[in-house]
Amino acid sequence: MIQFLATSTRVSGTSGCRRTFPRRLLHTMTTLVVPTLAALFAQTVFMSSLRAQSSDRPNVLVILTDDQGWGDLSVNGNTNLSTPNIDSLARDGASFDRFYVCPVCSPTRAEFLTGRYHARSGVYSTSAGGERMNLDERTIAETFRDGGYATGAFGKWHNGMQYPYHPNGRGFDEYYGFCSGHWGDYFSPPLDHNGLIVQGDGFCIDDFTNKAIAFMESNVKQNKPFFTYVPFNTPHAPMQVPDPYWDRFKDKPLAMRHRDPQKEDVDFTRAALAMCENIDDNVGKMLAKLDQWKIADNTIVIYFCDNGPNSWRWNEGMKGRKGATDEGGVRSPLFIRWPQSIPAGKQVSQIAAAIDLLPTLAELTGQKVGGSKPLDGRSLAPLLTRDDADWPDRKIVSHWKNRVSVRNQRFRLDNRGELFEIATDPQQRVNVAEKFPEVMAELVAAAESYQTDVAAGYDDDQRPFPIGHADYRYTQVPARDANFNGGIQRSNRFPNCSYLKNWTQTDEVISWDATVGASGIYEVQLHYTCPAEDIGSTIELSFGDSKLTCQLTEAHDPPLRGFENDRVKRPESYVKDFKVVTLGRIELTEGPGQLQLKALEIPGDQVMDFRLLFFTKIE
Template sequence: MKKLKLIIAIFVFFPLLLQAQERPNIIFILADDLGYIDLGCYGNPFNETPVLDQLAKNGMSFTQAYAHPACSPSRAALMTGKHPARLQITTALGLDRQEPNSPVVVPKTVENLPSSEITLAEILKRNGYNTGMVGKWHLGDTDKTGAFAQGFDYNRVISKNALDYYNYGISSNGKTIFEDNGSEYLTDKLTDYAVEFIQTQQKEHPFFLYLAYSAPHLLIIPKAEKVSKYMWKYNKFEGKYNPYYATMVESLDDGIGKIIKELERLKLDENTLIIFMSDNGGIGMDQIAYRPTTMEPLRKWKGHVYEGGIRVPLIMFWKNKIKADSKNENYVIIQDFVPTIMELIGDKAIPSNVDGKSILSTMYNPAAKFERGPVYFHFPHFSGQGGRPAGAVRDGAWKLVENYETGETELFNLDEDISESNDFKSENPKKAKELFSMLKKWQNEIDAKMPVKKDKQ
């Protein structure tokens, strides 16, 4: 009888064990306000990012990856696979600004990601993954909407002063477990928690780690011991780059290096998919003294639907699965990761109203034809970076931007003009009309909340 039970157990559990070994561990690292050209591998000659540069060399870098213009929308899209406008999370939670001199009143966002939404963590949990979240959640902090309630068993969340790198708090399961007294740099602390999570994993179960750094978001607070070399470089580059910001970017890079070394030490690097991305464009405002970064040649920055606000670095590494030193020129967007990861692990029960599209085929073969279809952007708000209410649609090379205050539109050809400096609307009114119609139809279909004229309130 015991032998029979043993044989049954082998037949039941061996396939599950085999499946766990075949499915990769997944680490998704999200930087905060990191610009498109802030990494060496994306052409930055000033910031030193050897770890991410090597990760790109060993894996794949995307030239046309998109997030959304602000923090919370991108995070909501990543967790649900849905467009932020569908979720009514279209700006950073708690930052519903109004502008007295504007002709419009902008809509309010919801206060948190509803607990009814099925998150990426919950999807992976039901597929046998251990789940961990470290860093900036920014999608709600109630008992039902915090990271611990949205599928993350291990959670170390910034709960106080997320933008102060030496005076912050960390919570787990909604309770404060650490308050800094000025001794532990926040980027380093988050790295330590990520390493701690990885060290607790057993090989018979795959894991998912969502590491959301707060760096290099303002406030610009670098580690003092790293600044001097960038000050030496500052004059060489005629003041174009910010040495303090560069120091913060390097600390971020250092942290990722520690995580990769730990994976190698534990022999987990062979079957771990690492994805690195930013939540929106960098802050390149000329109005800020000693501006953090430059978005050139892209137009504008965070808080805008122009390329500088939404085009971000994206690097993917999976040893012997993703082609080394490959460039992917297909355009993809952050909500694509839910259907992509679900296809990767063989889960076909995709939640309703998912807007993303699996990019798994182009991960494996960037040269293969990949019809992404249109991507939409909706930012009906005033941003702290000078952004104003606007929307956009990209379909192929063409992109249309709509100003929600005036109703005016612009048409750009991104294949010819990445800087969005030439408006083709008068030269190609048919294409402008086509894209405008697509944008309006999409807004209606997902019930996108729009600004309202003040005289119509």
């Protein structure tokens, strides 16, 4: 601490004689200089603490994008767009030439989170419960939390909504985003903050970035290492992006096109590239903050994508797109920057996959993985930190539904039984199965072994949806997870952001196979719409012998929305501004059962459009 002692208006000069000090100047020093020096000292102390932290355990920032292909970056040769901030990660860190993820969203997230093939963790779909990881899987967030790190996730989760499938139940102290596979509106939508439904603030990618920055800054000030996971939800449809980005692309000629240009929807490509430039700006904001806080040298930053591009667009001529197990469907960029330990501009030619990121980060940061289940991934640390790493060839399996493909360093066996030498034929145009029968036999055996040992029965799902938990107050039970009968319909064939409509009969039931995790009294809220001419239905919510009856008395009939922000027509459901009403309280007893919602009386033509039930444990 600095102390200034002023006991006299006279001070000693260098010659030893006494010199009069002007009182006005002394006043200026005490009122202006002293506070300024004190502030500088406080800043010095803060920066010293940051430097002390930089020599301690490294922070981790993982950025994952949704439906962005390998080719949607200028660093990979696409001149249609500019992504300087993402490109800088390749320049300043390590870049992997052939890094593989899954063909679609939730499996990739599960493989990153667990270090294991998604089929092992119970993930077999992208909605209606099939996106959930089994609760006996240990996640990368649990590894870092147990190692003393603050853990936060900001964006699209897509591995379970109800606690303990919720991010807060999988090792993340802080969560802000949405748990479904896609969302209906990207501008100030309803979001999930640690289980509560809150209103978003502006374009969601900007919002997620700001929340992630606030989380990291809070922990920097506490001198605590952080593990921050930012799973952006773009450029997944709906194709929405703020005007400045769209204005750059809406009339832009595209110099680089898909290898079969007649397949390409140019406006969709323009929207996707505009969304990628927005992602790049947000990556730049986070990187700038790491520099500002002086922790960039000791922060590991990882950037990758969850699958191939969500449309036919330029992707270096690779075969396939999102949903395919070919190179174009599963090849992702991977950049890892850690200036303190990874050489800038390092190129890694060995194949790698999302299953490798957990063991890699654990080794780089000195964390104990723990858990009893073996990992499918291997640590990439030797490839990142050494030039002479002993790295034997390996096989990486790409799988989605009934399609299995196997990759080794040189070849890919596709799901149709054809063999391609990727080293010389990266676009998979020439089948060389007859030329390399031994390789063919080896990779076929690996595919069969995976199907028998890993994937057999993985989609036989008997898991109920949890309601309530001793450690968590909130449970969302959405329409997307429901079973229903009669004439009830989904608003769209993609369940994630859908609602249920055309509910017209008393013998029609909406239900969920559920289990109550903690006995108690729960307050229930309903998210619905209903026009004035149909208001007045009496509905009953039941679980076992417990029943809650309520009459809908408030009309709410907003128009469909979402399309006003779309740049191209969407395939997914439009949304509404649903009304929230409290139905009342219900006593639930721990254990399995069926949660049912039905109508006892319907005075109009329909009951309502149903979106969500929200349970809060009261006692």
